[in-house]
Amino acid sequence: MPGAARFEVLVPPPADRSTRARLGRLELPHGSVETPIFMPVGTNATVKALHPDDLEDVGAQIVLANTYHLYLRPGHERIARLGGLHRFMGWDRPILTDSGGFQVVSLDDLNAIDDEGVTFRSHHDGSSHRFTPESSIAIQEALGADVAVAFDQPVPPSSTDPRDVAIATERTHRWAERSLAAHRRADQALFGVIQGGLDPDLRRRSTAAIAGLPFDGLNIGGLAGDETPAERAAVLDLVVPLLADDPRVRYLMGLGSPLDLLDAVHRGVDLFDSVLPARVARNAQAWVPGGRLNLRNEQFRDDPRPIQEGCRCLACRRFSRAYLAHLFRAGELLAYRLATCHNLTFTLDFMAEIRAALRAGTFPQRLPELRSLAAQKSRGEAAVQPA
């Protein structure tokens, strides 16, 4: 294995099998990451509306950046000339880049996929481009994140012809080997992606195939899409036991709602990313314990309370719901930053709460309480502040 990532399970799942959740630590070239953890997404080498100091403030330990977007603009070679992604975006802690596979397959419905790679069009100007396992790895090496991801072909879990899922999964295995063969940077870890859709046999085969390769970490792909929670749970309950004795970190790509995160942690996942908390924040949706507020609602215009009493975030430390409601109505840029800081703080504090329970050995008992904390009943028209 390349060796740029070292993962250690600090508290394994209990022997009574009440949960597969575990506490861990992932050591990467730019620092150490406590797991389970959520990674904010910095699509264009910036987490939308935030400064790197905000990321530290919300408690981010690692962020994700998108290979597809940075390849198109400003260009991976430009970022390499400017000293790499860390220096470019002013973030000195761990970064993970995805493979670009998801974007080239999902953002362009006229893409052409063959065994060699994917030809796709830029969403900026329609120009034609091609990713192969080798070029994806070369781009990610130029970006220089702590973790790169093998090029894969994801498919929407439940809406794809089973034969197409099988073809994409087998192709992902061949591309995994080519990604590994192409990867050179000793100071960069490489994770592989398990696919297989919702078919148990295919998932099992994919888990064996990817886990059989010397990756530094194992991604569970093809979820956080159009599957039901039960379908996702079934996949995790199949994949994770197969990896029970595998020493590597497990990463479920694309999951972001607190309840989904909790459930996936419970089923044995360590690492997550999603644009969700930040995207809904920019749409004036603020997450609070057990609910969510739509800050555009009339009731908040006169509400002197912070979004969430006792919250340590940049918004709640100083400003009222009334001020946020005003900023959103006025289209003022500060609104987006404050709401994003709040939702990411909520999400990362929730993950910290989960880790504290795992450290204390109380996670199984605390599951009902954590579930009610993560629930997102809409509090748009009702007073919600817990006393």
Added chain:
Amino acid sequence: MPGAARFEVLVPPPADRSTRARLGRLELPHGSVETPIFMPVGTNATVKALHPDDLEDVGAQIVLANTYHLYLRPGHERIARLGGLHRFMGWDRPILTDSGGFQVVSLDDLNAIDDEGVTFRSHHDGSSHRFTPESSIAIQEALGADVAVAFDQPVPPSSTDPRDVAIATERTHRWAERSLAAHRRADQALFGVIQGGLDPDLRRRSTAAIAGLPFDGLNIGGLAGDETPAERAAVLDLVVPLLADDPRVRYLMGLGSPLDLLDAVHRGVDLFDSVLPARVARNAQAWVPGGRLNLRNEQFRDDPRPIQEGCRCLACRRFSRAYLAHLFRAGELLAYRLATCHNLTFTLDFMAEIRAALRAGTFPQRLPELRSLAAQKSRGEAAVQPA
């Protein structure tokens, strides 16, 4: 005089008359302001793209908020219920509100002005509203800034019929007396506005009329519009000598380019405000010593240098021109905050440099150097960084 503002001239203009510039200190309920100083504009109770901590970081000592905008949204009564403007916007230092006169006259070309007040339409929904001296003062008292401004009728300096200028000026005098009579808050200063357009006689009469009333400070209005620099200089060279023995602070409303600020300081003005540095920043124009950069220009995409070498601002402390160029191209919100912080830091550091020269008694000798620092030659396509 109400007494909520105390102005002290620390270093008067030199006896040799080489300049009318002076160093001063304005004491207000929420703190002390060194003059000459520039006030960033927080139209909607937020300086666009900035957090109050950013305002402290750029060196703001006082900010301006717009009575017209806050009256319409979120409403002055709402702000009063929420504890006043300082608490609402999370800014604990001095604030000045304008009278709303400029907006109701300039933003609505179907307004109706009579001796009693101005009827105007909201720029949000076209609804009809009315400001009088009494209502403007009541709104400003509800907002609760450190400084309120008497309701006036400004006119564009050079494009207005002389008879209309005369009518507006005489009306402004009557409204000044009514504003004073209406003003109650002992913890809020009230400034009066000198009008008179470009006509020397009218300016002289207006200066005498407004300076003859017990205001805490004297605004010089009807400039920073469509007049030439020479016309503006002529007005200042007429008004300021008339106020030579007046103990009050002088405030020229609406001026924002560094060269204009320098010239007006030289002619004896203490206080300024403008949206200009922030507005051009959001349009990717960054101010540097002796020039300005258009951060959207192709050349900056590969430029590893900060906007300005040695600058202490949030942008220059960590990020390259290349990163800013990328953020602007990608439409990322961080671009607006970083560029605004830079331009306001540049402007406020420039004012601090002026104050240091006044304190040292070297301002007249340093004028050529300060002028070259303030010059804004476009460096869009040329390397600009001073060594």
